[in-house]
Amino acid sequence: MSRQRLSFWWFVGTLIAALMLMLVPLPHVLEAFKPYWPALVLLYWALESGEQRVTLGLAFIFGLCSDLLTGVLLGEQALRLCVLAFIALRFRSRLRFFPMWQQTLAVLALLVNDRFLLLVVRAFAGESTPPALWWASPFVSAALWPFLFLLLDDLRMRLRLQ
């Protein structure tokens, strides 16, 4: 019983940590290379626990929270994370058994798709097109994916959490 509760709090804790990491500033030079942490953590849980934990509703609420924190446009990240979660859940059974490099490529494709969505939303909101370096973020995120996945998986195993 308590282990179940612990694993629930571990799940919530990683999500909150992702929001925090999104807000923590990097040195100015590295700012453009900042990975999109909420998407990475949500992807991990979507692949790991599937529909039991990550539903579209959760992705939506999580996106709304991060919208509220960054103050861009209410619903923007909710939309992006919903699409991300939907695709990840749809292809979960295949993505899970991919070798790591293939999984990383899939994550890269998902995140690039996410940037395209963001670009469309921004264009509709009347914001200017960002510079070329803006596209670097998905690549950094994808490069970090294997490490994040292994770290979170290892921690989960060690703590014997679901």
Add this chain to the structure above:
Amino acid sequence: MPLAREESSPLFAGTAAGTLRLIFYLALAMVLMVLDHRNGWLWRLRYATSIVVEPVYRLASLPADGFHALGVAFADRRLLTEQNQRLREDLLLANAKLNRMAAVAEQNQRLKELLDTQHSLELHVQMARVIGVDMGAYRHRMMINLGARDGIKAGQPVIDARGVVGQIVDVLPNSAEVMLVTDPDHAVPVMIQRTGLRTIAYGSRNGQQLSLPNIPMAADVQAGDKLLTSGLGGRFPQGFPVGEVISVGPSATGMFLEAHAEPTADLDRADEVLVLHDLPEPAGPPPPVTPAGPPASEAPAPASTAALPRATPTTPASPAKPATVAQPAGTPST
């Protein structure tokens, strides 16, 4: 086993219910975005949830503050001494300049009194600390630790020791969001210090620059020219440095000159900024006349109240304009 697999996660085709749910959430998100874009709901919601949002910002800024503190704690003694020395020299220089300016300022004040203008050289500012929170790459925003409770309002200009940083766009109870001058949506009315040419400096689309896209072809603008706020537009007071021109060339249309400028303010490294409280002198046309009320019984009361505020802004406004432009010509005549 195959039964269980089919129930929980189908290998290839998903269920129609899942797609419907996605469409529902996407529609919901779009409705939210449109409503927010039209009505600015997000900020009202943020204001309402500021009890949660603001501590999160403070928490997220802890690592940056920690690094700052570590930097100070482990800084080389020589480095600190050098910095101290430099600051002392700066202070000395600034004080010397101030002393020289004091006489001029006093004279200016007297002349202004003679001309009956309200413009003053004093600054009413509030010091604010920058909260180290990342508001997204290429967003050109920063958070400061003053908010509605400190009397901050949207639209107040923000400066640092070197020049204009930006203006406040959104206010929470204990913090506020500043839009930087480099934001593509931001524009400052500026004046080129050397020639007095007035134009507008927009934020640049690529990076940390300002762009001045509509300078007349015949205008005299060179690299190295300093840009000051012109005080037009009623947002930024006159005479604050904004940037320095780094390049001038014909614009894409070929009808104007386009200049690029580097902002003078230390936008990346600012730790402390000043929020200005005084508004620029009311320049430009007087506020629109309130239409005369038809009911004869209520006519005297609104007429007197409408006439009073209209009379007060126009008196400083009308002499203020010629005073700044044609001061040398005006003084001999008086």
